[in-house]
Amino acid sequence: MSVKIKSVVEAMVTPFLAEHQFELVDVEYVKEGSNWFLRVYVDKEGGIDIDDCSRISEYLSAKLDENDPVPDAYFLEVSSPGAERPLKKADDFRKAVGKQVLITTYEPIGGLKEFEGKLVSYDEASLSIAIGKKTHTLPTDKVAGARLAIVF
Structure with missing residues (x-):
């Protein structure tokens, strides 16, 4: 059910975001405790501010009321993906080359399931991450x- 809701919300909001030069980063529909949350993460060149989030929220809220694709009562949240932005799409990974990232894998690779370091390269089949002086190549399907990771 949540996959369907996510795809319906993506389809609703994407034309508005594209028209206003925003990028849809992610949509989450999750239950936390007894409450459902519909979270829409948005970004743009130079970052977004509270006015951007408010404008997108007002637009999306009206569209959701009009189409009513969510069967449960929920809280709508529109926000920036933050400094530790998730990398979901191929383009996200390409933009992150040269930056500090945290990658987790489904199964151990070389004895590790978590890799934090500099993303050296990315293509559809694999990515390379430098941790100290060692570079690990990970298949993207793993x-x-x-x-993104913040370095302190």
């Missing part, structure tokens, strides 16, 4: 999750 990547369970990926996000």
Whole structure:
């Protein structure tokens, strides 16, 4: 059910976002405790601000009321993906080359399931991440999750 809701919401909001030069980063429909949350993560060149989130939220709220694709009561949240932005699409990974990332895998690769380092390269089949002086090459189909990482 949540996959269907995510795809319906993506289809609703994408034309508005494209028209206003925003990028849809992710849509989540999750239950936390007794509450459902519909979260829409959006970005744009130079970052988004509270006014951008408000404008997108108002647009999406009206569209959701009009089409009513969500059967449960829920809270709508529109926000930036944050500094530790998730990497979901191929383009996200390409933009992250040269940056610090955290990659988790479905199964151990070389004894590890978590890799934090600099993303050296990415293509459809694999990515390379430098951790210290060692570079690990991971098949993309083994990547369970990926996000930018903040270096302290």
